[in-house]
Amino acid sequence: MAEGLLEYLFGAASFMPHGFCLLWRPDLVALHVVADILTAVAYFSIPAALFMFQRRRKDLEFRAMLLLFVAFITLCGLSHLVGMITLWQPIYGLQGLIKLATGIVSVVTAIVLWRILPAALALPSPAMLRHANAQLLAENRAKHLAEQDLRQAHQELERRVAERTEELAQVNAQLADALSRQSIYLEHSPLAVIEMSHEEDLRGWRIRQWSGRAEAMIGWKKDEVIGRMSREIGLVHPDDRQDAERTTAMVVSGEATRLTVDRRFVTRSGEVRHGRWWVSCYRAHLEAPPTILVLLEDTTEQVEAVGKLHYMAFHDPLTGLLNRAMFNERLDHAMKRAARSGEQIAVMLIDLDRFKQVNDTLGHEAGDLLLQEVARRLLGAARKADSCARLGGDEFALIQEGIRDRAGAERAASRLLAALSEPLVVMDETLDVGASIGVAVWEDRTTGIAELLREADAALYAAKGSGRGRFHLAPDMLAAAG
Numbered sequence: 001m002a003e004g005l006l007e008y009l010f011g012a013a014s015f016m017p018h019g020f021c022l023l024w025r026p027d028l029v030a031l032h033v034v035a036d037i038l039t040a041v042a043y044f045s046i047p048a049a050l051f052m053f054q055r056r057r058k059d060l061e062f063r064a065m066l067l068l069f070v071a072f073i074t075l076c077g078l079s080h081l082v083g084m085i086t087l088w089q090p091i092y093g094l095q096g097l098i099k100l101a102t103g104i105v106s107v108v109t110a111i112v113l114w115r116i117l118p119a120a121l122a123l124p125s126p127a128m129l130r131h132a133n134a135q136l137l138a139e140n141r142a143k144h145l146a147e148q149d150l151r152q153a154h155q156e157l158e159r160r161v162a163e164r165t166e167e168l169a170q171v172n173a174q175l176a177d178a179l180s181r182q183s184i185y186l187e188h189s190p191l192a193v194i195e196m197s198h199e200e201d202l203r204g205w206r207i208r209q210w211s212g213r214a215e216a217m218i219g220w221k222k223d224e225v226i227g228r229m230s231r232e233i234g235l236v237h238p239d240d241r242q243d244a245e246r247t248t249a250m251v252v253s254g255e256a257t258r259l260t261v262d263r264r265f266v267t268r269s270g271e272v273r274h275g276r277w278w279v280s281c282y283r284a285h286l287e288a289p290p291t292i293l294v295l296l297e298d299t300t301e302q303v304e305a306v307g308k309l310h311y312m313a314f315h316d317p318l319t320g321l322l323n324r325a326m327f328n329e330r331l332d333h334a335m336k337r338a339a340r341s342g343e344q345i346a347v348m349l350i351d352l353d354r355f356k357q358v359n360d361t362l363g364h365e366a367g368d369l370l371l372q373e374v375a376r377r378l379l380g381a382a383r384k385a386d387s388c389a390r391l392g393g394d395e396f397a398l399i400q401e402g403i404r405d406r407a408g409a410e411r412a413a414s415r416l417l418a419a420l421s422e423p424l425v426v427m428d429e430t431l432d433v434g435a436s437i438g439v440a441v442w443e444d445r446t447t448g449i450a451e452l453l454r455e456a457d458a459a460l461y462a463a464k465g466s467g468r469g470r471f472h473l474a475p476d477m478l479a480a481a482g
Contacts, residue, residue, distance in 0.1 A: 029087060036084035043077025065116055068109040075102040191278075192217045192296040196230055198252070198289045204229045205248075205292060217298050219268030237264035237272060251281040252290045262299065274303040316390040318368055319375035327389035327397055331449055334387075334401050339445060346400040346409035346441045347452055349460045350378070350416065353434040353468045355394035362429060369426045370433065381419040382412075397456075406441055406473065413437050413471035421469065436463040437471035 047070035054066050079102055082095045124132065195209030206229055210222045220233055230236075236244045240263040250256045258280040265275045278295040314326035322330065331347065338345045352374065359367040371394065378388045378396060387399040400412050420435040438460025440452050447455075455474040463472035 033084050033087070036080045040077045040081040040084070043073050043080065047071075047073045047077075065109075065112055068105065068112060072102065072105045072109050075105055078102075189213055189295075190297070192294075192298075194294040194296065196292045196294070198291070199229070200289065204231055206230075207233075208291070214296070217267075217296065218265065233268075234266055237266055240264055247277075247279055248292060251279055251292070254281075262303075265296065273298055273300040275299055316375075319372055319390050321375050321378070321396070322387060322389035324389065324391045327387065327391065327399070328449060330387045330389075331399055331452075334399050335442060335449070335452075338401065338442065343401070344403050344405070344441055344443060346403055346412065346439055347456045348398040348400065348409075348413060348416065348471075349391075349438045349453075349456045350396040350398065350420070351436050351460055351464065352394040352420075353436060353464075354431075355433060358426070358431060358433065362427060366427050366429070370424060370431065373424050373426065374420065374433075374435075377419040377422075378416065381415045386412075403441075409439050409441055410471075410473070413439050417469070417471055434469045436460060436468050438463055438474070439471055440474035 050066055050070050050073075054063055075098060079095070079098050082091065082098055085091060086095055189211060190213065192214035193209060193211035194207065194214055196205035197208050198204075199206050206227065207225050210220070210225050212222075215221055218235065225233055243261070243263060247259050247261055251259055258278065261277050261279065263275065263277060264272050266272055276297045276299045280293050281290050282293065283290055314323060314329075315321065316323050334345050352370075355367065355370065358370055371390070374394075374396065375388070375390065378398065382388055382398055383400070385401055389397045389399075391397050398412075398416070400409060403409055403412075416437060417435065420433070424431045424433060438456045438458065440456035440459060442452055459472040459474045462475075463470050466472065
């Protein structure tokens with residue numbers, strides 16, 4: 001039975017003669033020809049379209065698979081075309097080869113298709129692409145709106161920048177005008193203006209500003225000092241530098257906002273002058289090094305005038321010795337020091353014996369010269385610690401501190417008498433004037449200035465009464481001497 005089936009399928013006697021499959025009916029031949037032609041045309045047009053598509057789409061995924069489809073469909077079209085031709089020509093060998101090629105390409109296409117199926121499934125679906133396109137459109141719309149907002153913000157920013165630029169230009173103009181006026185003020189200020197910045201590594205102050213008045217007052221030119229350290233020019237007097245450093249430290253630390261001090265300065269020529277300093281400190285920002293601004297006024301004339309007034313207020317204008325007011329003040333201080341130390345002090349009142357005769361015979365000019373010479377001799381005979389004074393007329397006084405006993409006062413009185421007993425030459429005249437001295441020693445701590453002076457005056461009166469040209473101790477001292 002099996003052999004009969006194989007013979008039926010493959011045996012030559014079982015095949016239908018060529019063309020008999022359609023029974024040679026014209027309508028069947030026409031039907032099959034038209035069907036094969038339409039199918040072949042469709043099969044040839046489809047791969048042509050696919051081929052054209054892959055040529056123009058350079059970014060096409062799975063290009064090899066598409067080419068396999070092109071080959072497969074083309075072979076299918078050839079198979080239909082050859083099948084139609086075999087109605088008239090028995091080209092079964094060619095038809096078999098084409099079918100074999102079609103089968104091979106079909107198998108290869110199926111294999112490749114199954115291999116790329118996971119990757120193909122991973123590609124976005126049309127719905128996903130539509131969703132992605134919708135998102136992209138929304139993003140583009142949002143981007144467009146953002147760009148519009150950005151353009152508006154940019155325009156607003158440009159407007160504000162223009163306004164700010166104009167404001168800054170106005171401020172800069174005002175600042176330039178202020179700096180110009182400040183420069184004029186600095187150059188025409190009656191005070192010297194000096195600006196210095198702190199140099200941490202050099203531990204000093206570098207000069208940054210030096211006004212015209214500073215040039216005139218101190219002698220250094222601006223281009224000679226700008227950039228130099230202040231210590232290089234020795235502006236502050238050496239004896240005042242420690243006080244200057246203390247003042248600077250106070251304003252830099254914020255302990256004082258501004259300080260006004262009186263201290264000496266040294267000019268370029270080495271002249272020492274008195275000045276009043278206004279010292280302040282500022283910083284450009286918190287981390288910036290401190291900057292010192294100094295305003296300096298030359299007060300030499302005022303200081304000298306005040307010194308002269310002070311000197312005149314407490315000194316005798318004729319002899320230069322202390323006057324009565326300063327003598328009393330010195331005596332008060334001496335008594336307080338003696339009270340603390342336990343030492344004694346002596347007060348001596350000195351009166352010239354024959355001064356009136358000089359005035360009457362030689363005149364007041366000679367008398368004045370005589371008083372000046374007496375003052376010089378007193379200063380020469382006294383110690384540096386002693387205080388000499390002219391109380392008025394021909395009456396002088398001396399305070400002797402630090403004596404241990406009455407003998408010290410006696411020795412001092414003897415020196416004074418010896419100095420004043422020597423003849424004096426006044427206006428080419430040799431004069432023997434002489435003097436009498438009354439001495440009081442402050443031993444009783446309850447005795448005041450007035451009482452001590454009365455004791456000395458009583459001793460002076462006793463010295464004059466005993467023959468002049470001698471000294472006399474206060475009665476309490478004599479009583480103590482026995």
